[in-house]
Amino acid sequence: MSTETTKERESDPNRDVPPDAAVAADEPKPYRKNASPEKGKTIIDMSAVTKTFFRGKEPLTVLDGLSLAIEEGAFEALMGPSGSGKSTLLNLIAGLDRPTSGKATVAGHDIGAMSDGELAKFRARHIGFIFQSYNLMPVLTARENVELPLLLTKLSGAERKKRAETALRVTGLENRMDHYPRQLSGGQEQRVAIARAIVHDPTILVCDEPTGDLDRKSADDILELLTKLNVDFKKTILMVTHDPAAAERATVTRHLNKGKLE
């Protein structure tokens, strides 16, 4: 498969210091080196993946031999009834959890074969998270929240600050950088979270119902922003949603039902 090409991306010496993350569209700097992803290059590759939870001794198979391939640069939506396993699948792709069986390869890494520490490094480098309830640290300002992923890099304090501010500008929050989450609206909080998700230039953005807690207007703004990140910045986006209007923004919509893709 695409393992070869994704490995190449790994060994790029410039990758250690992430390139200037989210540079606004009007700024001339190139956004990232893989700004024009090769069409057809698979970045997420799941084959015959199962995930079984145990409630006491009672096994519960949530994902049942699921196979899936997603190309770099795609914007895919994942829909399905509650309890169908959408979040479970997202957790595997994001390296938060390991499959019970089958193989999940994301950005060239075998999720099932990595230790907890390796998974943490994998997430820090490749995954940007956008959660339904934003998950910002209430005691940190917008800028400090956005800086968090950069604390895991070797960047200097000044450079971290600069990049956090750039990311906040991309999400339209240049006037709210020193606000605490409780001083922001839900839509603004989610914009901070999106800035945090892109600041370290991850390979994939993983969103679990990113508009679930927002009103229609704010939700549309967030979807607009995600579309911009996909179209202008070539971000690969995987989004779980219940909202048909949200799914419409995606280039592909998949349906999950009882642990299987339809």
Place this chain on the structure above:
Amino acid sequence: MVPIKYNVRNLVVRKSTTAAAAFGLALVVFVFACALMLANGIERTLGRAASPDVVVVLRKGSDTEMTSTIEDKHVNLVLAQAAQIGASKKPVGVGEILAVVLLDKVGANGVSNVTVRGVTEDVLAFRPSAKIVEGRAANPGSDEVIIGKGLKGRFTGMTIGQSFELKKNRPMKVVGVFDDDGSAYESEVWADVHIVKQSFGRGSTVTSVRVRLDSASKFDAFKMLVEGDRQLGLVAMREADYVEKQSQATGIMLKILGGMIAFFFGVGAMIGATITMNAQVAGRSREIGTLRALGFSKGSILFSFLIESLVLSLAGGLVGAIAAVGMKAVKITMLNMGTFTEIVFGFEPTAPIIVSAVVLSAFMGLVGGFLPAVRAARVSPVEAMRG
């Protein structure tokens, strides 16, 4: 690394729980520091009564002046021995007798032991650090006494112009108050040696001889001379060693007591810190899961929560230490375990005491915060996804 401001602000945000846990830690540090400061105060107070060139001579087998007896004629022999090795200061030495009287406390119920020292007329010349600060010196051979300033006004009769009973129908009149740089002598009454002998039926004996040598280096020679005469049955020791022995019992007792209180309170305060931090970990599991999802390692989460507990305990420790230093202003009356008499002490802080108190708080924070920090490190990154 998770930034430390994340921990500090979390502590600041939950003011009341932080304050409650920090208060418990502050209390332990306060008690611990106070006990050490008091032990130090006692040692220093008693130690001030010692001069390097003074030797105390007691009956062999007696640890304290209270239990020693020396015949008057042997006093002269000891003084002659001092002269023999070239002691030239005037007076070379003094034979003194120690007794105890029970006096009523002023402003409190009950009585207490007060030390009366029967002194010769040249006592003030022998102890140059002692100075009359009020009234005048006593007339030799009379029933006049001078009192240390630690006693002044604390017992009935302990005021210039008033009297107290040395024995039934043996009133003594206070004519002066002396100061001795805060030493234990300030808790004594100095009366005429002959009158004390008579009143306590000691015949022609005293309890101790103190000799002032020309230099501390003459001690060994003097000791050989005194102890070499087996007939006398006396021992000679440096005044500093003698005083240290006297204060040891009290100092050790205080340190043990302080250590025990600090230990039991400390266990309580540590459990308090554990409960507080555990509640935090439980309440912040989604935040912790999010940090883990962002890529922070288990180790950095463990470290972050240890830091939070450490900052909490150091805040408490500093408050406790500052309050303890404030105790400098307080004077305290205690039973001296060496002589079973009352003596006045202060809390005397030193840098090592304050440092060890703060280190103690840090230790409690790290131990108390350890299990919650382990719990935090174990929070699954999947927690971030749970609504």
